Amino acid sequence: MRSLIRTPMMASLVRDSALVWLASGVVGVSFGAIAVAGGLPLWVPVAMSLVVYAGSAQFSAVGLLLAGGGPLAAAATGLILNTRTAAFSLAVADVLGPGRFARLAGAHLVTDETVAFTLAQPDPARRRAAFWVNGLGLFAAWNTGVLAGALAGTAIGDTATYGLDAAFPAVLVALVLPALRTDRSVRRAALLGAALALAVTPAVPAGVPVLLALAGLVVHGRKGGAA
């Protein structure tokens, strides 16, 4: 492991991950601050971030708790949002490594950002290293950010001022672009899925649009497939 850390591959993975970590850390700060400023005790955002570790589900759960939406709605909405992690875990299952511990621990690190970053790597060795480097760093950055935000409370301003809400979709664009460019079949499925998701967004609960996007896979693998 020690020799692995010094390789150029590691250096480039760390460099590319650093901004993802930074952006997530700042979003974590805003999550901690919103939760505490809304009246929840400090341990709620901190514990939730450690054991749930899924940004969008955490925001929606805390939002519903603060708005008086009830614990049932808070848990259900968060779970709907996180069903997509099942599909993501299938996509990275072969990069976690062979051991039972690697699989059990690695599963907890499956997030949108880490999966996108992992799948963007060109070969299996690099994908495995990318998953662990990006995943462990992201876990550290997210939880540190949440703790800092919860301690700072209302002193934090609106993160939208810094354009951070545009950073996350842009990260995903950069990461999926290679797959979209080279594989025509995947491109068709993804565009159809995104159109479906956007069309139903005003009408269905949060988390459902992205799941419906999977229906785009019906056009995957038809004739005219991989380009």
Next chain:
Amino acid sequence: MTSTTATVAVILVLAAGTYAFRLVGPALHGRVTLPARARELPAAGAVVLLVALLATGALTEGGGFAGWARPAGVLVGGALAWRGAPFPVVVLAAAGSAALLRAAGVA
């Protein structure tokens, strides 16, 4: 405000359910042998999910339109990524242009 017991229950249910979803891939891996066509599906499905996430994330907020600054920022980042710009440049340009537009009064 929700009681402490209910808050703990929300956190635990959400944590257990999310971990169960995340375990689907690692638990099935190596136990089920799929035909070649089905083996490609998880990777394709992940790309489909990610593109839907970025599209809804760039354009919508709480079920409505997110305003112009955010999608404009994402577009700047996407154009740079298309031209082969390094990853940090893409991210900083996206956030920077959204922030500049907002500073200039564009929602």
